[in-house]
Amino acid sequence: MASPESITAPPEAPGEQRLVDALRAGDELTFARLVREYGPGMLRVARNYVSTQAVAEEVVQETWLGVLRGLDRFEGRSSFKTWLYRILTNIAMSRGERESRTIPFATLAGDDVGDEPAVDPGRFLTEGRWAGHWAVPPESWAAPEPRLLEAETRQIIDRTIAQLPESQAIVITMCDIEGFEPEEVCNVLDISLTNQRVLLHRARARVRQALEDYLGEARTR
Amino acid sequence: MKLSRDLSCAEIVELVTEYLEGGLSPHDRERFEEHLGFCDWCVTYLEQMRLTIENTGRLREEDLEPELQDALIDVFRGWRTE
Numbered sequence: 001m002a003s004p005e006s007i008t009a010p011p012e013a014p015g016e017q018r019l020v021d022a023l024r025a026g027d028e029l030t031f032a033r034l035v036r037e038y039g040p041g042m043l044r045v046a047r048n049y050v051s052t053q054a055v056a057e058e059v060v061q062e063t064w065l066g067v068l069r070g071l072d073r074f075e076g077r078s079s080f081k082t083w084l085y086r087i088l089t090n091i092a093m094s095r096g097e098r099e100s101r102t103i104p105f106a107t108l109a110g111d112d113v114g115d116e117p118a119v120d121p122g123r124f125l126t127e128g129r130w131a132g133h134w135a136v137p138p139e140s141w142a143a144p145e146p147r148l149l150e151a152e153t154r155q156i157i158d159r160t161i162a163q164l165p166e167s168q169a170i171v172i173t174m175c176d177i178e179g180f181e182p183e184e185v186c187n188v189l190d191i192s193l194t195n196q197r198v199l200l201h202r203a204r205a206r207v208r209q210a211l212e213d214y215l216g217e218a219r220t221r
Numbered sequence: 222m223k224l225s226r227d228l229s230c231a232e233i234v235e236l237v238t239e240y241l242e243g244g245l246s247p248h249d250r251e252r253f254e255e256h257l258g259f260c261d262w263c264v265t266y267l268e269q270m271r272l273t274i275e276n277t278g279r280l281r282e283e284d285l286e287p288e289l290q291d292a293l294i295d296v297f298r299g300w301r302t303e
Contacts, residue, residue, distance in 0.1 A: 031297045032290075039285040039293070057289055061296055068300040117235070119266075124231040132229025137262035138269055157277050176277040182242065201238035208273040 016080045024071050035064070038081070041178040042088050048161075048169045049092035051099055059095055063088040078187060085188040089170075096166075118205035141215055153211065160210040164203055171196060172203035228256045233263045237270050 022030040042063065046056040066087045074083055123136040161169050170189070174180040175196075180188075185196050228236075233256055239245050240253050257264050285293075 026301045028294070028297060032294065035285070035290060035293050039290070040282045043285065043289070044280075044282070057292075060289070061292060064293055065296050065300060068297065069303075117231075118237070119231070119234045121231070124229070132231040133260075134230045134262045137230075138265050140265050141269055141272060153276055154280060157273075158280060161277075161280075172277065176274050177280045179278070179281070197238055197242060197244060200242075201235075204238060204270060204273055204277075205234075207277060208269055211273060211276070212269065 017076055019080060020071055020074050020076075023068065038084060042085070044177060045085070045170060045173055046088060046092045048166060048173055049089070049096040051096075055095060055099070056092075059088065059092045062091050066091065079184075082184055082187045085184075089188060116202060118201065119209070138212060139216070141211075153214070156210050156214050157207055160207050161203070164206060168199050168203040168206075171199040172207070175200050176204070228252050230256075230260060230263050230266075233257075233260070234266055237267060240267075241270065241274075 019030060019034070023034075039060065042060050043056055046059040046063075047053065050056050050059060063084070067084060070087070074080070078086075123134065125131050125133050125135045161172060164172070167189075171185060174185045174188070175182065182193060182196055185191075186193055189196075191199075233253065236245065236249070236253055240250065245253060257267065
């Protein structure tokens with residue numbers, strides 16, 4: 001029987017129903033385990049919607065309360081993780097709106113998928129047989145010391161992501177930091193796979209550029 | 222059949238994510254890889270993109286602050302008595 005749900009739903013996950021049953025029964029160990037597993041990622045994703053760490057922490061607390069109160073509504077049609085993050089992003093989004101820092105995701109997503117190129121167009125030849133090929137090519141990052149492991153690199157990446165348009169920041173956080181599958185991101189955020197890829201592409205391009213700027217500076221220092 | 226050189230470097234950098242995420246058709250994938258075969262600069266760009274992704278992944282944190290963890294346990298205990 002192929003109902004629309006059965007196509008998109010993950011394979012039956014009996015573990016998840018057991019999990020929900022344990023929570024419903026008030027099992028604190030199960031709750032603590034879930035908090036350890038999902039908490040850090042939830043906090044980081046929430047942080048993209050709101051202006052301070054403190055508000056992001058409140059969002060995480062509100063989310064868990066929402067999850068606990070909504071346990072009876074969990075039907076296993078999506079994975080527990082998707083369900084959890086849908087609640088999180090809804091709460092984070094409305095908190096962000098109240099702070100009037102953000103516009104709804106759908107509106108933003110439309111703006112962020114414009115034609116902004118991955119690399120400054122000035123770095124490609126515009127004329128002749130090699131038009132469209134590198135005029136200012138990237139230089140290899142193969143540095144003698146493992147520069148890319150340094151704390152400064154992490155800081156640059158962190159800062160660059162914080163400055164991205166919100167929907168790009170959320171997508172790169174979920175995909176490249178928290179390791180979500182593309183389909184999970186689409187299900188949580190209600191966006192298409194194409195949209196997800198474009199947002200991820202723009203975000204990664206900006207982070208790469210920031211690292212290139214940093215490593216170029218370091219080289220001439 | 223199109224020539225591999227049809228893809229310019231400017232096009233390659235826009236296809237990198239599709240390539241890495243397995244979103245290219247077999248034909249486009251072939252054209253992409255043919256370009257890499259003669260363009261070291263785009264090989265460098267692709268390598269930098271891999272390093273970018275890898276280093277972004279290092280931002281992942283394993284633990285919550287103990288204060289927040291405690292606060293969440295309180296949320297749970299509060300809910301249990303609701």
